[in-house]
Amino acid sequence: MPRFTTEIIVRFNHVDPAGIVYYPRYYEMINQASEIWFEDGLDYPYPKMFSDGWAVPMAHLESSFRNPSYLNDRLTFAIGITRIGRSRIDLSIITRCKEEIRFLTRQSIVWVQHKKIKSAPIPTAIREKMERYLIGDDEDISF
Numbered sequence: 001m002p003r004f005t006t007e008i009i010v011r012f013n014h015v016d017p018a019g020i021v022y023y024p025r026y027y028e029m030i031n032q033a034s035e036i037w038f039e040d041g042l043d044y045p046y047p048k049m050f051s052d053g054w055a056v057p058m059a060h061l062e063s064s065f066r067n068p069s070y071l072n073d074r075l076t077f078a079i080g081i082t083r084i085g086r087s088r089i090d091l092s093i094i095t096r097c098k099e100e101i102r103f104l105t106r107q108s109i110v111w112v113q114h115k116k117i118k119s120a121p122i123p124t125a126i127r128e129k130m131e132r133y134l135i136g137d138d139e140d141i142s143f
Contacts, residue, residue: 002132002133003078003079003080003094003133003135003139004037004040004041004078004079004080004133005076005077005078005079006033006036006037006040006076006077006079007074007075007076007077008029008032008033008074008075008077009072009073009074009075010069010070010071010072010073010074010075011071012071013025014028014029014069014071015070015071019070019071020068020069020070021068021069021070021073023065026063026065026095026103026105027061029075029077029095030077030093030095030105030107033077033079033093034056034079034091034109037079038056041079041129041132041133042126042129042130043129044126044129050114053113053114053115054111054112054113054114054120055112055113055114055117056089056109056110056111056112057109057110057112057117058107058108058109059088059108059109059110060106060107060108061105061106061107061108062105062106062107062143063103063104063105063106064103064104064105064141064143065102065103066100066101066102066103066104067097067100067101067102068102069095069097069102069103073097073102074097075095075096075097075102076095076096076097077093077094077095078093078094078095078096079091079092079093079133080092080093080094080133080134080135080139080140081130081131081133081134081135082106082134082135082137082140084122084127084130084131084134086119086121086122087110087111087112087119087120087121087122088108088109088110088111088119089108089109089110089111089122089130090106090107090108091105091106091107091108091109092105092106092135092139092140092141093105093106093107093141094141104141104143105141106141
């Protein structure tokens with residue numbers, strides 16, 4: 001199955017004095033890519049999700065930094081799902097510039113009731129849209 005892709009341009013606020021992406025900024029960009037995925041890929045933007053009483057906080061994160069990224073690079077974030085549970089979604093994210101891998105991430109987010117921060121079943125309509133981005137073991141990233 002295909003991954004959802006979006007592009008983020010490395011801006012001045014992302015880089016350190018050497019002009020290289022400062023590593024915490026990758027996590028901000030991943031969050032931005034995930035927000036775009038919910039809006040464009042799942043047709044469920046964060047403002048709608050929050051007004052419906054839901055949120056998707058992170059439960060687990062692991063990353064591998066492969067190659068540096070520089071000011072004005074166009075990074076492609078490719079989001080795939082390796083597993084969908086009752087409330088947990090495991091994501092595999094490959095960040096590239098052209099064909100070079102820059103950053104690899106596995107993360108788990110959890111579908112929760114926004115006010116209580118208590119896990120809840122992913123609504124069927126959202127789950128069905130997420131299933132379009134399920135990837136096979138052979139498509140997952142290797143650290």
